[in-house]
Amino acid sequence: MNTYLIIKALHIIAFTSWMAGMFYLPRLFAYHAGTAPGSESSELLKVMERRLLKVIINPAMIFTFGLGIWLISIVHPMSGPGNGWFHAKALLLVFMFGLHGYFSATRKALARDERPRSAKFYKIINELVTVLFIVIVLLAVLKPF
Numbered sequence: 001m002n003t004y005l006i007i008k009a010l011h012i013i014a015f016t017s018w019m020a021g022m023f024y025l026p027r028l029f030a031y032h033a034g035t036a037p038g039s040e041s042s043e044l045l046k047v048m049e050r051r052l053l054k055v056i057i058n059p060a061m062i063f064t065f066g067l068g069i070w071l072i073s074i075v076h077p078m079s080g081p082g083n084g085w086f087h088a089k090a091l092l093l094v095f096m097f098g099l100h101g102y103f104s105a106t107r108k109a110l111a112r113d114e115r116p117r118s119a120k121f122y123k124i125i126n127e128l129v130t131v132l133f134i135v136i137v138l139l140a141v142l143k144p145f
Contacts, residue, residue, distance in 0.1 A: 007070050014063035021057035022096070022129045025049065025103050029110065030122035037113035049107045061100055084145040092136050099129060 028049050035042040109116050138144075 004071070004074050007067055007074070011064060011067035011071055014060050014067055018057060018060035018064050019129070019133050021052055021060060022100065022103070022133075023126065025052055025057065025107075026122045026126040026129065028052070029103075029106055029117075030119040030126070032110050033115055033117060033119040033122060037115070042113070046111050049110065053104060053107055057100070057103075061097075082143070082145070085139045085143040088145075089136055089139040092132055092139070096129075096132050096136070099125075099132070 028045055032042060032045040032049065035045065106116065
């Protein structure tokens with residue numbers, strides 16, 4: 001088997017797992033923002049958010065990053081003509097990592113029974129994750145420039 005293809009497949013699986021969690025977590029935040037602090041629903045959402053982040057999202061992000069670095073070491077897509085797609089993808093991934101960090105901070109705030117934003121805000125930010133996901137995948141597959 002070609003090592004590159006195995007690593008690439010694992011990278012895609014890890015990225016898909018990371019994005020699944022990144023799609024779902026802001027939706028949980030939207031529900032959480034609408035609950036009363038200390039309520040049974042609020043406490044359940046705290047557990048769900050913590051487990052989703054710690055058990056799925058964080059490990060998937062780490063595997064995505066590590067496998068991506070491994071792929072870069074094999075292919076070296078950072079220089080030469082026709083690799084502008086990689087730089088654009090990398091920039092969008094920086095934004096995705098930033099959102100991941102923001103979601104971690106938001107989970108901690110909600111765990112302290114703070115309500116930093118409205119449910120509507122979290123529904124909108126959920127769409128931002130979707131847009132980033134779509135553009136990152138299109139750049140990686142189509143390599144348009």
